[in-house]
Amino acid sequence: MIVVIGGGPAGFFAAITARENDPGRPVVLIEKSGRCLRKVAISGGGRCNVTHACFDPRELAGHYPRGRRELIGPFTRWSAGDTVAWFTERGVRLKTEPDGRMFPVTDRSETIVECLLKAARDSGVQIMTRREVTLVAPAAAGGFTVDLRDGDRLTCRQVVLAAGGRTSDPQGTGGYRIAQSLGHDIAPPVPSLFTFKISDPLLDGMAGVSMPDARIRLLTDDDRDPALEQEGPVLITHWGLSGPAVLKLSAWGARALAETRYRCEISVCWLKDATCATLNDHLRQWGDTHGKQQIAVSCPVDLPRRLWTALVRKAGVDEPARWAECGRDLRAALVSTLLDTRLQVRGQTAFKEEFVTCGGVALSQVDMRTMQSKVQPGFFLAGEILDIDGVTGGFNFQSCWTTGRLAGLGTTGAEQ
Numbered sequence: 001m002i003v004v005i006g007g008g009p010a011g012f013f014a015a016i017t018a019r020e021n022d023p024g025r026p027v028v029l030i031e032k033s034g035r036c037l038r039k040v041a042i043s044g045g046g047r048c049n050v051t052h053a054c055f056d057p058r059e060l061a062g063h064y065p066r067g068r069r070e071l072i073g074p075f076t077r078w079s080a081g082d083t084v085a086w087f088t089e090r091g092v093r094l095k096t097e098p099d100g101r102m103f104p105v106t107d108r109s110e111t112i113v114e115c116l117l118k119a120a121r122d123s124g125v126q127i128m129t130r131r132e133v134t135l136v137a138p139a140a141a142g143g144f145t146v147d148l149r150d151g152d153r154l155t156c157r158q159v160v161l162a163a164g165g166r167t168s169d170p171q172g173t174g175g176y177r178i179a180q181s182l183g184h185d186i187a188p189p190v191p192s193l194f195t196f197k198i199s200d201p202l203l204d205g206m207a208g209v210s211m212p213d214a215r216i217r218l219l220t221d222d223d224r225d226p227a228l229e230q231e232g233p234v235l236i237t238h239w240g241l242s243g244p245a246v247l248k249l250s251a252w253g254a255r256a257l258a259e260t261r262y263r264c265e266i267s268v269c270w271l272k273d274a275t276c277a278t279l280n281d282h283l284r285q286w287g288d289t290h291g292k293q294q295i296a297v298s299c300p301v302d303l304p305r306r307l308w309t310a311l312v313r314k315a316g317v318d319e320p321a322r323w324a325e326c327g328r329d330l331r332a333a334l335v336s337t338l339l340d341t342r343l344q345v346r347g348q349t350a351f352k353e354e355f356v357t358c359g360g361v362a363l364s365q366v367d368m369r370t371m372q373s374k375v376q377p378g379f380f381l382a383g384e385i386l387d388i389d390g391v392t393g394g395f396n397f398q399s400c401w402t403t404g405r406l407a408g409l410g411t412t413g414a415e416q
Contacts, residue, residue, distance in 0.1 A: 001156040002411050003146050005133050006175070007031025009040055009397055010383025010404035011162035012116045017408025018160075019123040025412070027125045028154065030146075032132040032174070037113045039164075043397070044101075048109035050087065051080045051401070052394040053096045063395045065192070065227070065252045067388035070363045071399065077369070078402045080394075086401075090115050101394050136161075136178050136379075143378065158378045158411040160371075162404060165189060165357025165384035175385045179361050183375040187387040189359035190258040192251045196266070197347035198240035202314050206236040209304050215269040216245045218253045219342075227252035231272055236307075239349060241268075244392065250348070251391045254358035262348045268341040270311070271301060276335055283331045291324030298323060301338065311337050356396050360387040370410030371403050382407040 004015040007029055015029045029036075040048055054060045057075035061068045084094055084102065092115045094102045104111040120127060135147040136159055146154040163175025166189040176186050210233060217229040230252065232245035249266075250257065257264065271279065279301075286300035296319045299308040313319065315337040317330055326334075361381055365374050373379040382403040390396045 001026045001028060001154070002158045002160065003027075003144070003154055003156045004029040004160040004162060005136075005146075005178070006162035006164055006383065006385075007033075007036030007127070007129070008162060008164050008383060008400065009037065009116075010400035010407075011160070012037065012120060013401050013404030014160045014162055014380070014382050014408040014411075015125045016116070016119045016123050017405050018411045019120075019125050021409060021414055022412040023124065025157075027123075028156075029120070029125055029127050030131050030133055030148075031127070031129045034130050036127065036129065037116060040116070040397075041109050041113050043109060044103060046109050047103045047107045048112045049101050049103060049394040049397065050094055050112060051083045051102050051398045053080065053100045053102055055079060055081045060395075060398070063393070064388060064390045064399065065254065066187075066358055067363060067386070067390075067399065070368050071388065071402070073368050074402050074406055078405045080398055082405075083398060083401045087112070087115060090119060099393065132174075133178065136182065138182075138376070158380065160380040160382060160407050160411060161385055162382040162400075162407070163385050165360055165389075166191075176360070179381070179385065182373070182379055184365055184373065185362040187359040187362055189357045190254055191348060191350070192254040192356050192358040192389045193247050193392055194250045194348040194350055195237065195242040195246055196240045196250070196345045197262075197349055198343050198345055200343050202310050202341070202343070203236055203240065204310075206306060206310060207238045208236065209307050210235040210243065211270055211303070211307070213272050214245055215272045216241075216249055217267045217269075218249060218256060219265045219267055220256055225256075228256060234268065234270075240345070241343075247392045251358070251389065254389075257345075257348070258358075262345060264345050266343050266345055268343060269339045270303060270307070270341065271338055274301075274339060276339065279335050279338060280331055283326065283334060287323040287326045287331075291322060293323055294319070295321050295323055295326060295330075295334075311341070314341065356389050357384055358387075358389050360385050363387055367410075369406070371407035372410050380407040380410055 004011050015027050019027045061071040093105045095105045132149040139145050143157040212233050214234040215231045230245045230248040233243045234245050235243035296309050296312045315333040371380045383400045
């Protein structure tokens with residue numbers, strides 16, 4: 001018998017794969033809550049961002065702050081294209097949005113949930129809900145004993161641990177403890193993919209304003225780390241900053257941000273492609289042709305008007321001032337504010353259901369071809385319990401499909 005711990009995407013893929021590849025061996029999937037696949041059901045605003053239209057394994061692995069080197073091999077064995085084909089073969093068609101995210105054409109996450117549940121039922125996976133695993137221990141005769149909180153004990157040949165990350169286990173008493181008890185090292189779990197809490201007069205009344213192509217940088221003692229500067233859309237919210245650029249920075253800078261206790265300084269460049277010299281020249285020319293107009297009203301760059309007015313104020317320019325009065329010093333202040341707005345981060349907030357965990361079981365202790373532990377033979381790991389996390393856009397589900405698939409094959413002695 002094979003026991004799979006965790007009823008999320010990785011656990012289901014592992015259980016289905018194991019059962020389909022070795023129909024004669026029982027597979028039991030154990031989920032401690034009353035409902036499986038909860039994260040799948042709420043993901044993507046209820047649409048489920050299944051994967052990303054990135055079909056080159058090396059390129060795909062580049063979207064993972066933790067795991068990017070180790071995932072190249074697994075993605076060669078099971079990549080986004082394989083995931084699309086798997087769901088298509090089971091009657092679920094996916095569509096690709098302009099930014100590369102892939103959703104079911106129904107725009108309903110229940111389509112994915114129902115597909116996985118049906119595949120599990122059809123293959124003969126036994127699903128146990130509201131059952132919590134408290135202990136996994138090597139058995140004297142080989143294999144493992146799996147103890148449940150209600151007093152039951154299962155005996156099996158292999159175990160797949162797919163219990164999720166810190167979001168699935170906020171107290172860190174489940175999957176991490178099981179992995180540690182069997183000799184695995186845990187990279188300390190901290191949040192990834194979150195938005196920034198910022199209280200600054202610049203942002204007052206700006207909720208809903210967005211810039212499609214900005215650049216944001218975390219200011220640290222080590223400004224040489226290119227990962228701590230990210231580009232993309234930035235959205236001003238009621239509590240601070242969000243948007244893809246912020247989420248990417250929160251992922252790549254997850255450890256650095258945790259070390260600051262989310263109290264740090266960031267720099268926002270609202271005009272990503274501008275330079276000090278070109279912007280200064282543009283403002284000077286604008287002033288020459290719009291001298292009678294108020295600086296706060298007459299916007300010379302591609303910015304939302306409300307944001308331009310707020311940035312003018314932050315630069316210290318008096319609102320009645322006109323462009324004819326904009327000399328070298330005022331232009332320098334405007335250029336500095338547009339290209340290097342300094343804001344103080346004073347906390348982090350989960351971004352809807354995209355909140356994931358940076359940290360988990362050390363990948364050096366896992367055979368990435370089969371997802372079998374190098375520390376405990378017969379013990380496999382998949383999904384967010386591993387020290388793997390990707391940026392937003394379907395990448396975190398893809399690592400679950402891939403590691404779950406390889407773990408399921410590994411339990412049957414097969415490789416993709």
